[in-house]
Amino acid sequence: MAKRRTKLQLMQQAGPPEKSTQSVDSIRNDFLDYLRGECHLAANTLAAYGRDLQRFLDWLGRRRLDAVRVGDLTEFMGFLNEQQLAPASVSRSVVAVRTFFKYLQLEGLVTENPAELLSAQKLWQRVPGVLSRRQVEDFLAAPRKTDAFWQRDVALLEVLYATGCRASEVCSLRLADLSLEQKFLKCTGKGGKQRMVPIGGRAIEAIERYVDELRGILAAKNPNRPEALFLSRSGRSLDRIQLWRLVKQYARRAGVDHQISPHSLRHSFATHLLAGGADLRQVQEMLGHASIQTTQIYTHVEHSRLKRVHQQFHPRA
Structure with a gap:
């Protein structure tokens, strides 16, 4: 009985093989391919999303994607503000992260999408000045x-x-x-x-x-x-x-x-x-x-x- 319980615990810790063996870099590249091929994003937009996502992944470090919670994402927002990024850049980063987690959910790599509750700065607050x-x-x-x-x-x-x-x-x-x-x-x-x-x-x-x-x-x-x-x-x-x-x-x-x-x-x-x-x-x-x-x-x-x-x-x- 003890032997069987140990085996079950190992299986639970390991998780599904495809999730544990796929690297974060591989997931990132697949996501960008998805944006390019299925969402038909322009090259400049795609490059900007890639930079935003890489900034998030660098900040995340070794933490697992399926362990990210809303509180973590709120901390990331604070990190972006500390970097003194332009409001437009912060808002775009939020959109990139939200889209990324939606993709992870569609692919079955996460069961919940904590980024759904993440709110970006209102778009109209970052419109550049209009000329008279x-x-x-x-x-x-x-x-x-x-x-x-x-x-x-x-x-x-x-x-x-x-x-x-x-x-x-x-x-x-x-x-x-x-x-x-x-x-x-x-x-x-x-x-x-x-x-x-x-x-x-x-x-x-x-x-x-x-x-x-x-x-x-x-x-x-x-x-x-x-x-x-x-x-x-x-x-x-x-x-x-x-x-x-x-x-x-x-x-x-x-x-x-x-x-x-x-x-x-x-x-x-x-x-x-x-x-x-x-x-x-x-x-x-x-x-x-x-x-x-x-x-x-x-x-x-x-x-x-x-x-x-x-x-x-x-x-x-």
Whole structure:
């Protein structure tokens, strides 16, 4: 009897063979393959999730995944805050950990998901500052004819604000994606998803001037006949870093907040549309958001602005 009890205890301690033999590194790699193959995450998002997850696993050390409890995850949140990470980075880390434990549960590697009770910081609290309409006008007028590639830069900034596209989406635009007569652009978003985005007259004029006067000169510097719409001085496709630098350069010239980024124009695009009475579903479609909850962060931004106005001017606020 004693012999049988000892055998049972050993079996209980060992657990299922597939769980005990699979390393944490192997589980991590399988999870990233799952995000890549089944969730169709973009490469940049996948890389960010990988870094977030590795930070969590490094913090976890030798503790078993199936032994993690809500209290442990709360301690991890405190650790992230101690690292003085940006609120957006903390929130993304929480999403990565929650998704990871959901995957572990689906795979039968854990029986309970303690991360379900883990709450991330509210999305709307970490939306970057939105430019006013006057600031947008000053910013879009910042390129001067004395600038070497002013036609390209004017078109670039106009497209960012006119469409609300992400920096990566604007950089990947091709000539074939333009339907200027129909006032549309075809852009490729996260996960390779394509959508048609309307574009206004000012941006169309800027694009046509750039294509007529400058793009051919830049394209001639690259024998590979580039298809990209926006080209660098060497004739290659403009990348996100170059775009970011141009936005910073013209923001400084226009006297706009130094923290402005290409994404700030996307936020301003959405907020100004909603403030003007646009339907939330339509804005969601133009931004390419998979979930309307993501688009709703802009209603919070607009409500916050109205609240400040009320507190400032209402006699009984």
